[in-house]
Amino acid sequence: MGETYDPGRTPLDRGIKDDLRQMGVVTKYELLKHMRSRRMLVFAGIAALMFILITVLSLALDGKLPDEPTEFMKTYLSMMDLVIIIGVSLFCASTIAAEFEERTALLMFPRPIKKTSFFMGKVMACYILCGGVITLYYGLCAILSLIAAGGLDMNMFGSLGMAMMFMFGAGGFALLMSSIFKRGSIAVIVTIAMLLLVLGGIVDALMGVFDVEPVFSITYAAKDILNFIVGDVTMGFSIDLSTFGGTGDFTYKVFYPSHWMAFSIAVIWGVVTTTLSALLFRKKEF
Numbered sequence: 001m002g003e004t005y006d007p008g009r010t011p012l013d014r015g016i017k018d019d020l021r022q023m024g025v026v027t028k029y030e031l032l033k034h035m036r037s038r039r040m041l042v043f044a045g046i047a048a049l050m051f052i053l054i055t056v057l058s059l060a061l062d063g064k065l066p067d068e069p070t071e072f073m074k075t076y077l078s079m080m081d082l083v084i085i086i087g088v089s090l091f092c093a094s095t096i097a098a099e100f101e102e103r104t105a106l107l108m109f110p111r112p113i114k115k116t117s118f119f120m121g122k123v124m125a126c127y128i129l130c131g132g133v134i135t136l137y138y139g140l141c142a143i144l145s146l147i148a149a150g151g152l153d154m155n156m157f158g159s160l161g162m163a164m165m166f167m168f169g170a171g172g173f174a175l176l177m178s179s180i181f182k183r184g185s186i187a188v189i190v191t192i193a194m195l196l197l198v199l200g201g202i203v204d205a206l207m208g209v210f211d212v213e214p215v216f217s218i219t220y221a222a223k224d225i226l227n228f229i230v231g232d233v234t235m236g237f238s239i240d241l242s243t244f245g246g247t248g249d250f251t252y253k254v255f256y257p258s259h260w261m262a263f264s265i266a267v268i269w270g271v272v273t274t275t276l277s278a279l280l281f282r283k284k285e286f
Contacts, residue, residue, distance in 0.1 A: 019117050026121025027128070030095075034129050039090045043130075047083055047137050051076070055144075065148040072149045073156050073229045076141045080134075080159075081222035084167050085195045087133060091126040092174035093191040094184035096281055115282050123274065127171060134163055159228035162262060166225060169218045169266035170195055172273030179280040195219060213255045218269040220255070224262035232256045 034040050058065050066072040138160045174191045181187040200219035207214040214220040236253040
């Protein structure tokens with residue numbers, strides 16, 4: 001039987017409903033594919049290994065885990081930005097490039113499915129998996145904090161929110177790299193190099209030398225993940241150059257974003273890069 005005619009439904013309503021249905025189908029099967037992939041094992045393994053190493057090192061060096069909730073969360077969240085960069089690189093940076101490399105989209109696009117729904121379904125699957133692992137890590141930290149420190153630092157929920165926003169911003173950049181390059185391995189390498197070495201390692205550090213706040217850098221926003229717990233503020237350090245054979249003093253400034261600024265940076269990066277990625281994907285020929 002055909003679809004029942006409803007005079008209250010416009011063609012636009014039917015189109016939106018079908019687009020959402022298609023996106024849901026793509027998301028479902030992408031989740032299943034990722035769950036069975038080695039990428040999922042690698043990402044979950046890295047997160048678990050970091051959790052275990054921090055626990056073991058704390059016990060080995062101090063003979064106990066941090067017994068104060070704030071110090072506990074500071075210890076366990078100190079490398080969360082690195083975990084997120086690895087996650088978006090493994091999933092987001094390869095998800096679009098794989099369609100070009102493996103030619104799998106050729107099996108999909110002859111069917112009545114829109115490129116936009118296909119793209120959004122793949123993106124949603126990546127964010128659901130990355131966000132799930134991150135949330136699970138925070139959950140394990142909360143449980144262990146209750147046991148070892150006898151309580152929770154409630155700022156961990158703000159930190160989790162910022163971690164998700166950084167995932168969105170960094171994930172958008174990874175998607176852009178995935179839409180530019182046709183090989184997933186290259187997209188992954190470029191994403192890690194840009195986020196970890198260029199922006200996070202070189203650019204952010206140089207801005208401190210020139211006394212310029214790096215408000216354009218997504219890795220600068222990542223500082224707020226830990227800073228929700230620690231609460232550091234921007235500060236300058238004076239270095240006596242005579243110690244190194246020079247003359248005079250040199251001031252190096254360490255910047256920390258406000259919560260609102262970090263949120264804004266992450267949103268702008270996520271929206272702009274994801275939109276550019278979608279536009280490139282729509283124009284690509286397979």
